[in-house]
Amino acid sequence: MASAEPRSYRWSMPANWWTRNRRYFFYVVREFTALPMALWLLWLLYDIKGAGSGAAGFQPPRSAAFVAFSAVCFLFATYHSYTFLKLAGVIIHLRVMDKTVPPRVIVLTMFGLWAVASIVIGAVLIGFAR
Amino acid sequence: MSVQATRHKTALSHLFFWFLFANGGGLAALVLPVHILVQGILGPLKVAPVVDQHYDTWIQILGNPLVKLYILVLVALSFFHFAHRLRYLLVDFGVPAAKSLPAQAIFYGGAAAITLITVWILLTTAPLSLG
Numbered sequence: 674m675a676s677a678e679p680r681s682y683r684w685s686m687p688a689n690w691w692t693r694n695r696r697y698f699f700y701v702v703r704e705f706t707a708l709p710m711a712l713w714l715l716w717l718l719y720d721i722k723g724a725g726s727g728a729a730g731f732q733p734p735r736s737a738a739f740v741a742f743s744a745v746c747f748l749f750a751t752y753h754s755y756t757f758l759k760l761a762g763v764i765i766h767l768r769v770m771d772k773t774v775p776p777r778v779i780v781l782t783m784f785g786l787w788a789v790a791s792i793v794i795g796a797v798l799i800g801f802a803r
Numbered sequence: 804m805s806v807q808a809t810r811h812k813t814a815l816s817h818l819f820f821w822f823l824f825a826n827g828g829g830l831a832a833l834v835l836p837v838h839i840l841v842q843g844i845l846g847p848l849k850v851a852p853v854v855d856q857h858y859d860t861w862i863q864i865l866g867n868p869l870v871k872l873y874i875l876v877l878v879a880l881s882f883f884h885f886a887h888r889l890r891y892l893l894v895d896f897g898v899p900a901a902k903s904l905p906a907q908a909i910f911y912g913g914a915a916a917i918t919l920i921t922v923w924i925l926l927t928t929a930p931l932s933l934g
Contacts, residue, residue, distance in 0.1 A: 686897055704892040707885035710831060713839055714878055715917075718924055720842075720855055721874070724862050725928035731858040735847045743843025750839050754832040764825070791837040798841045802852035803860050 706753040713746040758783040820887065820911070827884025830877060865929035875925060879918040886910040 691701040716734075723731060761783040762776025846853030854860045864870055890910045893901035900906055 688897065691895075701892070701895070704888050704895070707888040707892075710835055711882065711885040711889075713835075713843065714881055717838070717842070717874075718878065718917075718921060721865060721928055722924050724855075724858065724865055725924075728858040731861075733847075733856045733858075733861075734843075735856075740844055740847050743839050743847075747836060747839040747844065750831070750836045753828075754836055757828050757832040787833050790833040794834055794837045795841050797864075798838070798846075798853050798855075799851050801860060801864050802854045803857050 702752065703756045706749040706756075709746040709749040710753060713743065713750070716742075754787060758787060820883070823880060823883035824887040825884075827880035827882070828888075831881045831884060834877065835881070862929050863932070865925075866932035868931055868933070871925045871931075875918070875921055878921045879914075882914040882917045883911065886914040 691697045716739075720734060759780060762780040765779050767774040767779065841851065841853055842855055845851045846856050854864050887910070890901050890906060893906075901910075
């Protein structure tokens with residue numbers, strides 16, 4: 674006769690589940706992009722705070738290590754942009770004059786907005802420089 | 804009656820955090836790559852002149868109230884997005900505790916704390932100027 678004690682089954686994902694499939698891997702990369710972007714924004718706050726110490730104590734970021742760090746963050750940030758804006762066609766549902774806007778049009782609009790925002794911000798950051 | 808009322812109750816907190824998550828992700832997607840490219844790579848390598856490479860231009864642009872507001876919105880929304888993504892990444896990696904209330908307090912509380920620190924930095928670093 675079997676034991677009266679109920680046996681429970683606890684299933685858990687193996688730790689390396691995300692390395693077993695290309696789609697899983699890129700899903701984790703997409704979620705992970707938040708960390709380097711957060712670190713870069715924290716650096717931006719540090720850079721802003723540095724301006725408060727006055728002209729004498731101001732050290733503009735110019736080291737090779739900082740450029741390397743930024744290059745890595747740039748790759749992750751670009752991947753975040755590509756994946757997030759590509760999803761816009763699934764997330765955003767628009768109706769104009771009783772007709773549903775095709776998802777492809779929404780995605781193209783978002784990528785167009787990305788280009789315009791990049792040009793405007795780049796122009797401000799470079800145009801107001803000395 | 805009370806069952807009906809419960810069934811139709813709007814998940815306001817879910818709506819609130821989803822709003823922050825979606826808009827933070829969208830804003831970061833639209834503007835963060837160009838900030839990193841220009842301020843993190845082109846400026847330090849002297850490929851292009853950039854405002855934060857010189858004290859006078861950096862402090863002048865930081866004094867603009869629109870710039871202060873832009874930086875605050877960018878940091879606040881982005882960090883709520885990051886908090887949400889990293890919390891669920893931990894869940895995906897087999898840390899169910901990341902779903903708990905203390906974990907939510909840590910992640911979203913951290914985003915709120917960084918928002919407050921940003922307000923303090925923006926108010927104390929460069930005096931307001933419209934020039």
